[in-house]
Structure formats: structure tokens, C-alpha cells
Amino acid sequence: MAQKTPILLLKTKSTPSDAYDEYFTNKNYNPLFIPVLSHQFHTQNLAHIRDLFNAGALKHDNPERKYGGLIFTSQRAVEGFARMVEEDVDGQIASDSLKSLPLYTVGPATSRSLSSLVTSRLPHATIHGADTGNGENLAHFILEHYNSLIGNKNGKGEKLPLLFLVGEQRRDIIPKILMSEGLEGEAIGVKEVVVYETCVMESFEGDFTKIIDSYRFEDSDGEGEKVMWVVIFSPTGCDAMLRVLGLGSSKDNGDGVLVAPGKRVFVATIGPTTRDHLHLKYEFAPHVCAEKPSQEGIGGGIERFMEGRNGK
Template sequence: MQRILLLKNKTAQKDKYETTFQSYGFEPVFVPLITHTHVPQDLLQLLENNAYLAQLQNIIVTSQRTVECLYESVLPRLEAPAKQSLLQKTVYAVGPSTSDFLMRIGFSNVKGGSDAGNGSILADIISSDISSQFPKPEPLLLVGEIRRDIIPKKLSSAGILVKEVITYKTANMPDNLIRFQHHATEGSWVVFFSPQGTEDIIEFIKKANYKIASIGPTTQEFLKKKGIKPSVVSFKPDEQNLLNAIISANTGSI
């Protein structure tokens, strides 16, 4: 059984990377590198404003961490009418995992998902949907404290302004390299999901025999700058495309 080291936090409720890789005979092991702290106060204050909630049409979510904040720290604290109203809003999500998670917690109109593998593509989808509306609605963009500004910049160029609200903060966990070494075995696959928290691990794996996978081109470019060429890059940022890439590499078909 080949080990797959997933350098990420395990998703609350159900993590599809775990179930998908297990179903194909791999041994997925999560090695979380960063801690997440929910900061729901600003969002709650906004959503408890009945006038704002009534006019809100679109929400943008780029991370499963934001969905966890909604599920654990926002929805349970809203009054029933506000909760029902929120769950009926159109939500634009990056990637299928985030989209699926949103639907599992009760959002009924989720767009993007598997059709939006990154923020730039999602911004194009949003712009196509609402740029012709007048007056243009102001989407609510829910983000982490550390984030890229691709979506607001691209939407702004299309005349669409967004309201950004931070929903979580992140920090590197202590002893990332020690915990990685504890789980790593010769010939393991190591999957990088983002640059954050990986510095010590990158220096270590340069001297070791691991197969490297990147979840997408942004992380791939980061790894290349650090002197590491990934064996595979997932075609889309989801568990099935990552699995397919790794299986192809293992069978020598790429």
C-alpha cells in the first residue's frame, strides 16, 4: 500500500481526498501545516443587519476554511429567518471540494465548483453572470487573512466592486518538519496544496526520495522556484484529478 502524504488539514465532516485514495488502495496520511482560527464576528454583524441581508445577492467563497467557519461559527449563531435567507443566496465557489462542502451544509444555489479551478476563472464566471445587471450587485467575498487579490481586481476591472470580510486567520504549526518525517516513508507521494508552512519540508525533501505532486499551477511555480520539479500537477484542484495524475505516473503513462 503506497502512502500519500497530504500536506493539508483534513476537511471537517468528510474529506474526499481520504475516501477517494483509500478506495484505490492508497494510504492517505494528512500532515497539517497551518492552524486556522475562525473570526466570524464581522460577518455575523453584517448578516444580522436585516437590510443588508435582504439586498445581498451573491457570496464568493474560495476556501474550505471559510465553509468551516460558516458551518461551525456563523450558521449556528444566526436566527432562523437570517439563516434561511443566507442559505438561499447564490454562492460562487472555487473548486469542487469547496462547492460540495457548501452544498452539504445547506446552500442550495452554488456555482463555479468543478468549472472554476482557480480564482481567475471564477471571476470570469461571476462577471459573465452579473456584469450586465444594473445596478450591479456587490458580491460578498469571504476570505482568509492571507489571500490573493485576483478576484477583486478582476471583478473591479469589469466594474464590479466586492465587499471583503475576513472569516479566518492562519499561522504555521510548530514542528512541521518533525511531523512530516514521522509519517514519511521511502517512495511516498508528497502532495503540496499551497506554499504556506512548507519551507522546512522543501529543504528536507530535496535530499530524499519522494514523489512530488502539486495540486495546481500556482503551487507548482512556487516549488520550481525552490528547486523542486513536481512529478505531477493535478489538472484540476480536486481529489479525482490528483488521483488520476498519480496513477498515471505510477504506471509510467505520463
């Protein structure tokens, strides 16, 4: 029986189940997880968000309302927001007066995280943008959707800005598009609030090295070339990954990273942000960039790549 292709997922494995683990196991891969990121929540900023809710700053029927909705582009931001909501013992955040509060999100994973929170604690909120796939698409979606809403103004007839819950490392593409001067009356104000910080886990490079070395020196099964895939979910940690693969000075020729005779490593990214980071900062072009940020997007891209490579 042919050995399963190892696929190294540079993320923390979700519990109690992980969609990537289930998907790639069923597709005859051997998924392996290496956590890359360590997150620290900004309790003071999250407390500020809680105070805004409790003061009625997002209440639909409050003429002094300050914000018309929230934007999320990462699961960590959703996690921080969820902690804040779950600490709302008085239930003020889940008040009926929050009806139709729009929550904008990008990608199915972030949407799923929000959905469970909305179902349990925010029954009057609505989720939008889950299929947009990246920040630029989400921004254009928000322009069309938010500007069409009747309740997007305060008592003075002024369009309400949106709260954008972010990490300290983020692109500014969404605020730039929404607040572009050329939009005039269609522009939407954005207030960014940093709710978490991200850094590389100290153990990441060592853990990554151990797996690559194990792959490099393991016995061959005699069935020709062996392939391993590495999937990157964030620009953070890319320098360590490339260093371990020996790409600090030599560039991949597009046919995989040859780590040992007959053993190649290919790289896939969850989306264009990480792909562009690799290209611009390290002059490295990943072999696959998912068309949609999901396990199906990664899996489909890998499948098409390998079919094209084997058809050479």
C-alpha cells in the same frame, strides 16, 4: 503481495470520513495524513458579517441592500461562515427574503461544504462555480453569471458588490479581474473580509521528518525501487517540506527526490497556486499538478505521470 505505495497528504484528515483517504485506499495506496495548518477565526469580522445579514444588507427585497452575494475560495472561510450561521438562533440569516442569494465557490470540496450548510440553514441560497477549478476561472465565471442576474442592483439601480470571505494570506486575482478598469459597466465591486488567519503548526516539520525517516530506513521488500508521493494542498509549509527533503540547495532533476538508495519521493500539488509558489520561490517544479482540485484530479495526474515514467 506488493506493498502499497505510501501517499503523504499534507492536510488534516476530515471527519467522520475523508474523500482522499477513501479514494487512495481503494487505489491501493497507503494514505498518511500530516496536518500543516493551524487556523484562527476572526470573531469580530464574522460578527460584522452576521450584523450585515441581520440588518438586511443581503436581503433580496431590501432597496437599501448593500451586497448581492458572497465568494468563497477556501473551506476555512466556509467553516467560519457556517459557525456564524449556526449561531443565528433567531433564524434571521435564513429568512425567506434571502431568496436566490448567490454563493460563488471554487472546487468541489468547498462546494460540498457549502452544500450541506445551504441544505440545513440557507434553503434560498444558490451555489455556483463549483467546477471552475481556480480563482481566475471563477472570476470569469462570476463576470458572466452575476452580470446576467436581474436582481444584482439596489433600489437606486446601482450594481451591488460581492462579499469575499478570505484568509489573511490570499491571492488578489479575483478582485483584480472583477474590478478591472477595462470592464467598464461589466465590472463588479468586491469587498474582502478577512475571517481567518493561517499559520504552520509547530509540530508539522517534526512529524514530516519522522515519516520521511521511517520511509528512508525501512526494510526493502526486494521488489526494486520504492516510491512515496507527497501531496501539497497549500503554499504554507512548503519551505519546511523542502528542507526535510534536502532541497534547500540541490534541485530535483525531475525524476523524484532520492532520499535513500532505491527510494524516491515525488511531489504533487492540488492546483496551480501551490505549483507556481514552489516554482517562483524555491525553483522547484512539482511532478504533478492536479487538473482539478480533487482526489480524482490528484490520482489521475499521478497515474499519468507514473505511466509516462515507466514507459521511458
